[in-house]
């Protein structure tokens with residue numbers, strides 16, 4: 001899932017609106033009541049210049065409401081403090097919901113300028129709330145008497161979230177400790193920024209310019225063209241490659257010239273590890289040691305303990321044994337796969353040992369030989385309209401949902417379609433926008449988001465407004481939109497997130513739908529991908545767009561085998577990153593050991609290749625040192641284990657089994673973040689997840 005950070009923040013701090021716009025804003029469509037179907041945004045009335053004034057008004061209202069909570073002369077209660085904080089913010093949420101959804105899916109220079117202008121105001125307000133000592137006093141007053149309050153479990157969870165949110169930002173610290181906490185936070189932010197800048201600088205510093213066409217041997221035409229474009233854009237003759245993924249990966253996969261592959265590989269893996277201004281080694285030490293100090297200040301043994309206390313996995317011990325278990329299972333397969341590629345390479349003329357820069361190259365050729373099929377072979381069976389019908393039919397069979405296009409709902413671009421979604425009994429469930437095709441104003445990738453989350457406070461049910469945005473090939477006058485298999489999986493994935501949003505049935509919006517722990521949020525999306533290789537489902541819609549013939553069973557079988565190609569090796573790679581991440585963040589004493597020796601110590605047990613001098617993985621491991629994945633990288637594998645384990649229930653009971661689906665809906669999709677995810681999961685599955693189903697699905701089990 002790819003929610004915009006600011007948007008999730010707004011949901012988190014969900015603050016305040018009341019009636020009454022200030023002068024000059026009466027006619028601002030963003031601030032008016034929307035007399036539209038389901039109060040969807042009136043896109044035809046909203047103009048770019050409406051956003052800044054509307055957000056200013058909404059922010060002022062929001063601040064007034066927070067101040068009203070703080071200055072309330074009555075003693076703090078759950079209703080006048082915790083719930084007041086939660087129910088406020090309709091106006092600000094509504095306006096920022098429109099802004100940030102549009103800024104992702106249909107933006108332009110002016111709208112981007114609006115987003116840049118309001119973002120600091122929004123984060124300033126976010127800080128005003130989250131670091132507000134007076135507000136914390138009232139929250140704490142309620143929290144301290146929670147036992148005597150007779151709260152529902154969901155209210156208790158909301159109170160706990162609110163209180164812990166403050167405490168995790170240092171609200172309980174006093175004097176020196178508080179000061180130190182603030183220093184660490186500032187320094188960590190700067191260090192992470194610097195880490196990322198160094199990686200970027202080093203990525204951009206390298207260019208490989210090829211002037212002899214012979215050196216392009218093996219590279220597909222499209223790759224050559226892109227390389228020529230790149231050279232041209234830099235005012236050079238020839239073909240240029242760099243360390244950006246779209247350039248680097250195809251080069252490593254296809255270039256016959258081994259020396260050049262080695263050169264590219266060494267450049268890639270020595271980023272921020274050279275003796276220059278952009279070296280990240282010292283920064284890594286500083287980051288992990290400061291994270292440890294911060295965790296200690298907040299009463300945790302390690303940074304991993306701090307992070308995982310708010311995750312389904314709960315403790316470093318649990319994550320480590322999870323990684324270890326998968327490692328033991330994957331290792332023999334990874335070794336076998338390694339040997340297979342090494343033998344294949346030798347048979348195809350490789351001299352000497354198989355090196356890292358040979359892996360992608362020979363693997364690609366081996367894969368083509370073993371499971372080769374042309375993407376074009378599959379696409380005719382996946383006409384977009386038919387896939388969409390298949391996906392809707394799946395939701396119908398599982399959850400009884402019905403989708404009806406509603407042309408009265410305004411859309412922000414003619415390519416977007418809006419649906420009313422109904423339950424089996426005819427009651428209204430949700431609005432769903434589908435926005436499939438790329439265009440200039442849309443960012444890449446695919447995502448689900450909401451314009452409005454579901455809530456049900458004081459008996460006032462608000463059904464959600466959900467959007468799914470992708471970048472699938474647009475149909476032409478002569479050819480329909482035909483999806484690749486990956487795109488079918490992407491559709492199912494984002495649709496799974498949207499089901500989490502649409503079927504939500506909680507009281508409070510901050511815990512509704514996808515408002516769950518990070519290592520739980522990909523279960524509803526990834527489980528849907530499992531249907532992509534189920535012949536029984538494919539036969540409902542996957543017919544050749546010209547002949548009407550059903551997708552052949554052998555083709556589906558090939559898809560499955562190709563998906564599992566080198567799954568042992570890939571598993572080991574992912575696990576080694578997870579183990580490395582956990583090692584850096586489970587330290588309980590400051591680290592002084594060299595980055596490279598730390599790295600080798602931790603990652604050697606998953607290593608299959610000889611070491612390459614001058615290469616270091618961690619100095620460019622932005623996920624954990626510049627991004628938000630510290631003590632969280634394991635989450636990728638964790639989510640796979642969950643979705644495979646959960647899907648095994650459907651495998652056992654039938655892939656359209658209504659009772660299993662009903663249980664998944666009631667225990668997981670409807671519950672959002674109102675209970676600990678392990679409780680929810682066990683209620684569905686009857687036990688904690690095990691790795692067996694994943695191993696079986698990936699072919700890592702005899």
Ligand SMILES: [Zn+2]
Pocket residue numbers: 001002493497522525
């Ligand atoms: Zn996702």
